Amino acid sequence: MMRAEGVGLRLNGKEILHGVNCTVTPGQVTVVMGKNGAGKSTLLQIMAGQVFAGKGSAAGGAVAGAVWLDERAMQDIAPADLAGRRSVLAQSVQLGFPLPVAEVVELGCYGRYHQLTALQRKQAVDNYLDLLDLNPLRDRSFLTLSGGEQKRVLLAKCLLQLDAENPNLTTNRYLLLDEPTAALDLEQQYRFVDLATRLARERGLGVLAVLHDLNLAARFADHLLFLRDGKTVASGPPAEVLTKTIIQATFNVDCLIQPHPCFNCPLITTLPYGKPNIAPACAP
Numbered sequence: 001m002m003r004a005e006g007v008g009l010r011l012n013g014k015e016i017l018h019g020v021n022c023t024v025t026p027g028q029v030t031v032v033m034g035k036n037g038a039g040k041s042t043l044l045q046i047m048a049g050q051v052f053a054g055k056g057s058a059a060g061g062a063v064a065g066a067v068w069l070d071e072r073a074m075q076d077i078a079p080a081d082l083a084g085r086r087s088v089l090a091q092s093v094q095l096g097f098p099l100p101v102a103e104v105v106e107l108g109c110y111g112r113y114h115q116l117t118a119l120q121r122k123q124a125v126d127n128y129l130d131l132l133d134l135n136p137l138r139d140r141s142f143l144t145l146s147g148g149e150q151k152r153v154l155l156a157k158c159l160l161q162l163d164a165e166n167p168n169l170t171t172n173r174y175l176l177l178d179e180p181t182a183a184l185d186l187e188q189q190y191r192f193v194d195l196a197t198r199l200a201r202e203r204g205l206g207v208l209a210v211l212h213d214l215n216l217a218a219r220f221a222d223h224l225l226f227l228r229d230g231k232t233v234a235s236g237p238p239a240e241v242l243t244k245t246i247i248q249a250t251f252n253v254d255c256l257i258q259p260h261p262c263f264n265c266p267l268i269t270t271l272p273y274g275k276p277n278i279a280p281a282c283a284p
């Protein structure tokens, strides 16, 4: 299990996070939601071990609290070990040179490059290119891809880093996704989250995802954490925390919550305040 306990961060006099707890369980999907600037990415970076709890952050603030990866303090885990235990899809990634797609994906096995033969590396790359429907793009420069295509390439690299499809690995592995569906078309959004969920259910990965879409979260999350201004508004299973009051307190929007007509989860329609032209049946 990956756990953040009482995580806090203050930067330039501003409280970015305060006393936040977050758990990622192998086999499950935890989704973090909140308005822009709520502290979601900061929490994900701290949980990823990119900013150490208990030590000064790169930006100068001290991180309070602790992060545990399977009961070991995050800062005690060697980078090479950490690389095989968790991978991170960042919100935005800049690549300064025109690497072909297949080579970007191959960077995922950098940590165990010399343990694999050239053929094994190629097979691993082919496998994850297939999984993400990227074969037609394999020789294209990463820099020429659309934003959504780049996201899929980077996910393939993250999954290869974890050897995510390998059923023989016994250590827990965690996939941390910061707004993975931003820039994806509707089909790809669904496929991306569906794939992450399948890897959790079938391969036992623990998934932590920052999402902005309440309905994707309602459909796929096992656990939801709502943040506002760096503080926890609510945390729990979707059935408990997807309420009008909590959504209002987190996002400042009103909403209508109905049973989903197709899936066993709620369907949330957000409603702007003060709109007189809402049909009476939808009035909050």
Ligand SMILES: Nc1ncnc2c1ncn2[C@@H]1O[C@H](COP(=O)(O)OP(=O)(O)OP(=O)(O)O)[C@@H](O)[C@H]1O
Residues within 6 Å of the ligand: 011, 012, 014, 016, 034, 035, 036, 037, 038, 039, 040, 041, 042, 043, 059
């Ligand atoms: N070095 C810094 N100094 C001051 N404030 C900072 C610094 N770095 C980040 N912040 C602030 O911390 C807050 C949380 O940022 P974070 O990126 O975690 O938000 P977020 O919830 O992921 O937002 P978004 O949905 O827009 O991606 C923001 O208000 C941001 O401006």
